[in-house]
Structures are given as C-alpha cells and as structure tokens.
Amino acid sequence: MAKLYMVPTPIGNLSDMTYRAVEVLKSVDLILAEDTRVSGILLKHYEVETPMQSYHQHNEHSMTDAIVRQIKNGRATAIITDAGTPGISDPGFLLARACVSQGVEIVCLPGATAFVPALVNSGLPNDKFVFEGFLPAKKGRQKRLKALADEDRTMxxxxxxxxxLKTLQHLSEYFGEDRQVSVSREISKLYEETIRGSLAEVITLFEEKKPKGEFVVVLAGSGLKT
Structure with a gap:
C-alpha cells in the first residue's frame, strides 16, 4: 500500500529544505499543496516536477476521503503547506486522522516549523512548554485566555x-504587564528579528513601530521568577 508523506517546507530561507524532503517530493505520484502558486516556486527551485493538487482549509473536508482512497489504491501522496510542517496551524490534521482510521501508513519528515527556533532563542524556559497556535479571533478568546491564567509553562x-498589537494588549490584560515575552518575526528571512522584554515594554515598541511580517509570541509561564 502507498503512504502519505507529510513534508515540512522552509519557513523563509529555501536552503532550509532537507535533501530527504526533495527526494520524497520527486518520488511520490501527487503533491497536495496549500497554495500551488507558493509551492510552485519551491518545487521549481528544486526541480521537482511531480503533479500538484490544491488542498487547503476551504476544501479539505470535501476532498479528504477521496484522497485516502487514492492512497489505498496505490497513489503515493505528499502533503506540503506554504511554510512549515503540515498540521501545525496548517492543513494536514484531517488527512492524517483519516489515514490513521483507514490503516494508511503516514511518514512525517522532520523539518522546519516556526515555533521551535522562536522558543529556543527566547531565553525563556523551554524544557516544558505549551503550543497554543493562533488564539481564537473573537469568540472563545476570552475563555481561552482565562483558562491559561495559571499556566506555569512557557506559552x-x-x-x-x-x-x-491587540493580542499583546490582551495578554497584558490577562497575565499582567510585567510578564516577560519574546516576539520573533520573519524567522530565517532577511529581516529576522527577536524582541524581548516585559509585555508593557514590547507593547510600547509596537505602538511606535508598525508590525510587519509573521510573528511567534513566546510568553513566560506564571512560575517564572524575574
């Protein structure tokens, strides 16, 4: 039986692609891509000519069962997203769950994901942490922040x-303006930057400097002694 390969892609610098990832993408019969235009740039760079099919949050519910059937019928398939590891705040979970339930083997390659370098270079404890991804936009945000009020692990x-800026202000409201935070942006890209300090200090900075890029926010847990 064919397999599903979950293949991480670079979060910025194309050189972060692994040799194994390129080999897998060249060997499979089909690549599922979150945005074929974005992925097309990566595949062209590494001379991968495998056919692509669009697979994203707006069609994954309707397509997943058919894809699993195709894999069971011998069509080796890889899934990639615009950046990072599939399933981590990106499409991939539904397909992985369906494959598990149908007895389809999954191979997830190690590779890039944004939160690991942001966590490691934050200077905050990283022996234990909790990954929250994106907070709810509106409904459920207050409830989630209240639930994290006593979390003693790094978040x-x-x-x-x-x-x-609004998220940092909410964190200050629920966790206190003195709570330590590290904010990383554009990881592995030309303008990579990490800003550390109290929530009050970091909020003041971003009030004066418009945020640009994609961000990872690493927040100290309640047990950190400053």
Whole structure:
C-alpha cells in the first residue's frame, strides 16, 4: 500500500529544505499543496516536477476521503503547506486522522516549523512548554485566555502583523504587564528579528513601530521568577 508523506517546507530561507524532503517530493505520484502558486516556486527551485493538487482549509473536508482512497489504491501522496510542517496551524490534521482510521501508513519528515527556533532563542524556559497556535479571533478568546491564567509553562502563540498589537494588549490584560515575552518575526528571512522584554515594554515598541511580517509570541509561564 502507498503512504502519505507529510513534508515540512522552509519557513523563509529555501536552503532550509532537507535533501530527504526533495527526494520524497520527486518520488511520490501527487503533491497536495496549500497554495500551488507558493509551492510552485519551491518545487521549481528544486526541480521537482511531480503533479500538484490544491488542498487547503476551504476544501479539505470535501476532498479528504477521496484522497485516502487514492492512497489505498496505490497513489503515493505528499502533503506540503506554504511554510512549515503540515498540521501545525496548517492543513494536514484531517488527512492524517483519516489515514490513521483507514490503516494508511503516514511518514512525517522532520523539518522546519516556526515555533521551535522562536522558543529556543527566547531565553525563556523551554524544557516544558505549551503550543497554543493562533488564539481564537473573537469568540472563545476570552475563555481561552482565562483558562491559561495559571499556566506555569512557557506559552507559544502564532500571530499576524494585523492582530499582533491587540493580542499583546490582551495578554497584558490577562497575565499582567510585567510578564516577560519574546516576539520573533520573519524567522530565517532577511529581516529576522527577536524582541524581548516585559509585555508593557514590547507593547510600547509596537505602538511606535508598525508590525510587519509573521510573528511567534513566546510568553513566560506564571512560575517564572524575574
């Protein structure tokens, strides 16, 4: 039986692609891509000519069962997203779950994901942490923040430049303005930057400097002694 390969792609620098990832993408029968235009640039760079099919949050529910059947019928398939590891705040979970339920073997390659370098270079404890991804946009946000109020592990969030300042303000409201935070943007890209300090200090900075790029917010847990 064919397999599903979950293949991480670079979060910025194309050189972060692994040899194995390129080999897998060249060997499979089909590549599922979150955005074929974005992935097309990567595949062209590495001379991968495998056919692509669009697979994203708007069609994954309707397509997943058919894809699993195709894999069971011998069509080796890889899934990639615009950046990072499939299933981590990106499409991939539904397909992986369906493959598991249908007895289809899954191979997930190790590779790039944004939160690991942001966590490691934050200077905050990383022996234990909780990955929260994107907070709910509106409904459920207050409830989620309240649930994290007593979390003593380091917390990791993803955020867009358009919502970063509001999210930092919400974190300050629920966790206190003195809570330590590290904010990384454009990891592995030309303008990579990490800003560290209290929530109050970092909020002031982004009030004066418009956020640009994609962000990872690493927040100290309640047990950190400053």
């Amino acid at each position: 990791v969030f993803y955020e867009s430049p358009y919502k970063l």
